[in-house]
Amino acid sequence: MDLILDALKFVGYSAIDVLPIAIFLFAFQIFVIGGRMPNVGPIVVGFVFVIVGLGLFLEGLEHTLFPLGRLMAQQLTDPEFLQSAKISAAAALIWRDYYWVYLFGAAVAFSTTLAEPALMAVSIKANAVSGGAIGVWGLRVAVAIGAGVGVSLGCFRIISGLPLQHFIAAGYLVVIAQTALAPKVIVPLAYDSGGVTTSTVTVPLITALGLGLAEAVPGRSPLLDGFGLVAFAALFPIISVLAYGQLAVLRQRVDHSDIEPDELQEEKDHAL
Amino acid sequence: MKNSLIALSRDALGSLRDLTPIVIVISVFQIWVIKQPVSGFVSLIFGALLVVAGLTFFIFGLRLALFPIGENLAHSLAKKGSAFWLFVFAFVLGFGTTIAEPALLAVAAEAAAVAVDAGAIPATDEARASYALGLRLVVAFSVGVALLIGVFRIIADWSLPVMIIGGYILVVIATTIAPMEIVGVAYDSGGVTTSTVTVPLVTALGVGLASSLRGRNAMTDGFGLIAFASLTPILFVLLYGTILEWI
Numbered sequence: 001m002d003l004i005l006d007a008l009k010f011v012g013y014s015a016i017d018v019l020p021i022a023i024f025l026f027a028f029q030i031f032v033i034g035g036r037m038p039n040v041g042p043i044v045v046g047f048v049f050v051i052v053g054l055g056l057f058l059e060g061l062e063h064t065l066f067p068l069g070r071l072m073a074q075q076l077t078d079p080e081f082l083q084s085a086k087i088s089a090a091a092a093l094i095w096r097d098y099y100w101v102y103l104f105g106a107a108v109a110f111s112t113t114l115a116e117p118a119l120m121a122v123s124i125k126a127n128a129v130s131g132g133a134i135g136v137w138g139l140r141v142a143v144a145i146g147a148g149v150g151v152s153l154g155c156f157r158i159i160s161g162l163p164l165q166h167f168i169a170a171g172y173l174v175v176i177a178q179t180a181l182a183p184k185v186i187v188p189l190a191y192d193s194g195g196v197t198t199s200t201v202t203v204p205l206i207t208a209l210g211l212g213l214a215e216a217v218p219g220r221s222p223l224l225d226g227f228g229l230v231a232f233a234a235l236f237p238i239i240s241v242l243a244y245g246q247l248a249v250l251r252q253r254v255d256h257s258d259i260e261p262d263e264l265q266e267e268k269d270h271a272l
Numbered sequence: 273m274k275n276s277l278i279a280l281s282r283d284a285l286g287s288l289r290d291l292t293p294i295v296i297v298i299s300v301f302q303i304w305v306i307k308q309p310v311s312g313f314v315s316l317i318f319g320a321l322l323v324v325a326g327l328t329f330f331i332f333g334l335r336l337a338l339f340p341i342g343e344n345l346a347h348s349l350a351k352k353g354s355a356f357w358l359f360v361f362a363f364v365l366g367f368g369t370t371i372a373e374p375a376l377l378a379v380a381a382e383a384a385a386v387a388v389d390a391g392a393i394p395a396t397d398e399a400r401a402s403y404a405l406g407l408r409l410v411v412a413f414s415v416g417v418a419l420l421i422g423v424f425r426i427i428a429d430w431s432l433p434v435m436i437i438g439g440y441i442l443v444v445i446a447t448t449i450a451p452m453e454i455v456g457v458a459y460d461s462g463g464v465t466t467s468t469v470t471v472p473l474v475t476a477l478g479v480g481l482a483s484s485l486r487g488r489n490a491m492t493d494g495f496g497l498i499a500f501a502s503l504t505p506i507l508f509v510l511l512y513g514t515i516l517e518w519i
Contacts, residue, residue, distance in 0.1 A: 003318065018469055021369055025341055025473075032357050033348045039340060046337025053329025054468065056322045063319025068298055068310070075306050100305055107301070111293035117330050118471035120290070122498075125339070125475050129490045164456055165447045172440045179433045185491050188432050191499030196471050198463035203375055224386065227456025230463035234502060 010062075011055030018051050057117070058200070066204055069108060073209040076100050077216040092218075095159050105155045105209055109233055110148035112201040114140055119196045126189055134189070142244035143237040147197045150236030151206055154229040158213045158220060164228045171235045178242040186245030193241045194234040206233060280332055287327040291320075334472050342476025350484040355427060358481075362423040365473065366501065367416035375464040376411055380404040383457040390453040392516065407461075407509065414508035415465050418500035419474065425496070426481050426488065432496045439503045446510040454513030462506040466498050474498055 029037045037043065075081055086097045113119060123136040157167055179187055206229045214226040302310060310316065349358045370376060384393070384400040384407075393399045425435060447455055466474075474497045482494035 007322070017372065017374070017467075020372065021365075021469060021473070024364065024368055025345065028345065028361060029348075032361075033345070033352065037341075038344060043337045043341055046333040046335070046340075049329045049333025050337055050469070051333075053326045053331075053333055055326065057326025057330060060319045060322030060324075060326055064316050064323060065294060065298070068302070068316075072298070072301055072306060075308070076301075081306075104301060104305075107297040111297045114293050115290045115327070116468075117327060117334075118466065118468045120331060121334055121338070121468075121472035122475055124335075125472075125479060126491075126495070129479055129494060164459060165444070168459060169444050169447075172437075172444075175440075176437055179437070185489075188492060188495035188499070191432065191436055192475075192495050192497070195463065195466040195498040195502035199375075199466065199471070200468050203464060207378075221389075224389075224453060224456065227382075227386075227460050229460075231456075231459035234463040 007056060007059055010059035011052055014055035014058065015051050018047065018054065022047050061201065069205040070208040072104065073212045076104050077212040079216060082216065095156065098159050101155050101213060102152045106148040106152040108205055109151035109202060110144045112205060113144040113147040113197050116197060116199050116201050118199045119143055122192060122196050138244065139241065142241050143193045143197055146237030146240030147202065147233045150232035151229055154232030155213060157228065158210060158225050159217050161220065168231060168235060171239065175238050178239065178246065182242045182245045183249055186242060190238050190241035190245065193237040197237050198230050198234050202233060203230060206230065280328065283331045284324065284328040287324045290327065291323060338472040339476045342473045343480035346477045346480030347484045350481055358423055359420050362419040363416040366419035367412045369467065369470040370415040370465050371408060371412040373465065373467050376408055379457065379461055379464050380407045383407055386453050386457060392453065407512065410508050410512045411461050411465060411505045414504040415501050418504040419497055422478065422497040422500040423481065426478065426493050427485065436499055436503060439507065443506050443510065446507055450510040450514045451517050454510060458506050458509035458513065461509050462502040465505050466501055471498060
């Protein structure tokens with residue numbers, strides 16, 4: 001009974017989120033574009049599915065992944081646990097002793113990114129627009145690897161206390177270099193991948209990890225150092241998706257090593 | 273009806289596959305690293321079923337509603353030939369979907385706590401609330417501007433890499449002049465603005481627009497709107513922090 005009431009509550013929240021957007025879209029159609037909206041029946045049904053689906057999804061996460069993930073983030077950053085897992089000979093904990101945190105950060109970011117509905121939406125669209133050349137699964141794995149590496153590195157930054165902006169600036173330098181080298185068709189999609197990784201599923205967990213870590217490491221302030229993990233999770237997928245495009249080109253070049261240079265750009269674009 | 277059921281069950285299988293890595297990661301860490309029993313097993317199983325069902329319904333509704341409506345509106349606006357309404361649409365979509373974003377509410381509240389801690393604002397509820405509201409307005413405004421610029425770029429056919437990289441150079445410059453305590457908040461606010469409902473709509477808008485304008489490629493010109501929406505909040509929040517410090 002409680003669960004049903006709970007489900008109604010979550011579907012209500014998601015309706016509050018989605019309905020204003022739906023009303024705006026319908027109003028725009030009626031007052032600005034004029035005329036009847038094509039396929040209005042399926043669209044209304046679809047909105048109901050989106051609202052109910054998002055509500056159940058969030059309720060399910062609230063019962064499973066969020067409490068477990070937060071608890072695990074707390075336990076892994078607990079000073080007692082860290083002492084027991086210590087591998088260095090130094091008197092105090094040094095950055096290497098937090099290896100479980102790096103592993104957990106990478107694994108959690110990777111797996112939650114794969115389940116991120118916004119990323120699924122972009123992958124489905126990219127797959128359709130590219131005529132099937134960009135695989136739904138390939139793109140999502142590329143993005144998830146980027147998010148995993150990013151969060152792991154973000155944890156290292158919190159532990160080491162190095163400035164956030166140095167990492168971010170260096171990351172963007174890599175992005176600039178890759179942009180010049182990667183096939184042109186992948187670039188806009190890669191830039192978009194940064195924003196879509198950090199959404200409903202990933203953000204609550206990595207925020208909990210960041211805050212737990214900033215509390216556990218001596219000399220860090222949760223308020224100042226707890227922030228910034230989301231930024232890492234948003235930056236590194238750009239790099240990994242560009243790399244995914246570059247890899248596709250490399251693979252093709254190995255296959256047809258006798259192609260003329262002027263066909264190279266075209267080949268780059270077809271590699272995906 | 274039969275086709276919908278087939279599509280729905282295919283989406284359900286997809287959701288199961290998508291959620292398997294999370295189950296593996298949580299189990300491995302729970303069993304081998306933390307080694308503590310988990311309470312409430314029934315609730316966990318039930319919750320997992322809800323996650324699978326919810327994800328399935330969402331993806332199904334996405335194909336039925338969010339993609340078609342975004343693309344239809346983009347096509348109609350392009351056919352109407354009114355850049356003005358296209359800009360209005362883009363701005364309101366960005367502003368409206370961001371101002372109520374739950375992730376942004378959470379970040380804004382924490383950012384207010386940081387500001388109190390740093391002595392930037394007095395430690396009263398009133399000052400905190402107005403700081404958090406100010407931050408939310410700045411972020412929502414910046415996302416509206418981002419979609420407006422992004423739509424303008426698709427119409428004008430400007431280079432996306434040049435604009436985005438130029439934007440990040442501005443971010444680096446703004447970082448050096450902004451107060452320390454705002455930097456982390458600003459960088460994170462770029463990531464939290466693009467929510468689950470906004471992303472499909474914005475993607476459909478970009479792709480729909482690029483495919484209805486002559487000489488544009490849906491792949492190279494249609495994507496990129498979300499990239500702007502993750503960039504401008506960083507820049508605007510850094511500037512907001514800087515201006516607040518000056519006055």
